[in-house]
Amino acid sequence: MTKRYTAKYHILKRFKHKFKNLWNDDKAKSLRSSRYFKKSKKNTFYSRLIDTKQVFKRFYLNVSENCFKKTVFNSVSRLSRTKDNLIKNFEVRLDCVLYRSNFFQSIHKARQFISHGFIFVNGKKVTFCNAKLNNSDLVVISRKLNIFTNFSQKKYLETFLTSRARGINLEIDYRFFRLVFVFDVFSEKVYKPIKIQTNLITRFYR
Numbered sequence: 001m002t003k004r005y006t007a008k009y010h011i012l013k014r015f016k017h018k019f020k021n022l023w024n025d026d027k028a029k030s031l032r033s034s035r036y037f038k039k040s041k042k043n044t045f046y047s048r049l050i051d052t053k054q055v056f057k058r059f060y061l062n063v064s065e066n067c068f069k070k071t072v073f074n075s076v077s078r079l080s081r082t083k084d085n086l087i088k089n090f091e092v093r094l095d096c097v098l099y100r101s102n103f104f105q106s107i108h109k110a111r112q113f114i115s116h117g118f119i120f121v122n123g124k125k126v127t128f129c130n131a132k133l134n135n136s137d138l139v140v141i142s143r144k145l146n147i148f149t150n151f152s153q154k155k156y157l158e159t160f161l162t163s164r165a166r167g168i169n170l171e172i173d174y175r176f177f178r179l180v181f182v183f184d185v186f187s188e189k190v191y192k193p194i195k196i197q198t199n200l201i202t203r204f205y206r
Helices: 045-059 065-076 080-091 094-100 107-117 146-152 155-162 198-204
Strands: 118-121 137-142 169-172 179-180
Touching: 045 198, 065 080, 065 155, 065 198, 080 094, 080 169, 094 107, 155 179
Parallel strands: none
Antiparallel strands: 118 137, 137 179, 169 179
16 A cells, blocks of 8 residues: 555645645545645636635635625725735634634634633723734633643644744733733735735735
C-alpha cells in the first residue's frame, strides 16, 4: 500500500482553489463530503469576479449577501484604504475576536458558545455572533464551560497558546478568561491564507 502525500478531501468544495482548512477547524478534517473536483469551465472575467468575492465572503463564515454588500460600500466610501476598511469591518466581530484570542480552536466553536449565552460584553450577555466591538470593550467568558478545565494544566496551556499567533490588538487575561479589544487592526497584521483583491470585489457590485 502506497503512502499518501496529499490530502484526499478538501474543505470548502465550492471554491475553485484547494483550501484544505482555512480556519484551522479540527472537525473539518474528517468531512468526507467535501471532496474536491476539478471542473473544466471557461475562465471568464465574471467568473473571476464572483470567485474572488465568494472566497473572501466565506472566509468569514455565514455572512449574508446584503450584509456583505453594505460593508463593501461602507469601506469604499471612507477616506482610508478600502482593503483596511474591509478587513476592519469583519475583524471587529465578536466571533472573530474570540478566535483571534486563542480561547477557541476554531471560529465555529466561538459562534456556538456565543449563541448559547456564555459570552458577556461589558457585563451584558451577547447571543448575536456578528456583534461588533468598540475600542476598550471588555469581553468575559463564563467559567461554567468545561473547555477551560484543561487550562489548569501547564503543559496543555503552553501548547494551546502557542499553536497559532494571537491578535496584536487584544489584551488577554488567561487566568480570569477575559480580554479587552484595544484597537482596530490593519490588513497586514491579520492572518489570512487567501489573496484579497479588493479591486475585483468592488468591481463585482458596479
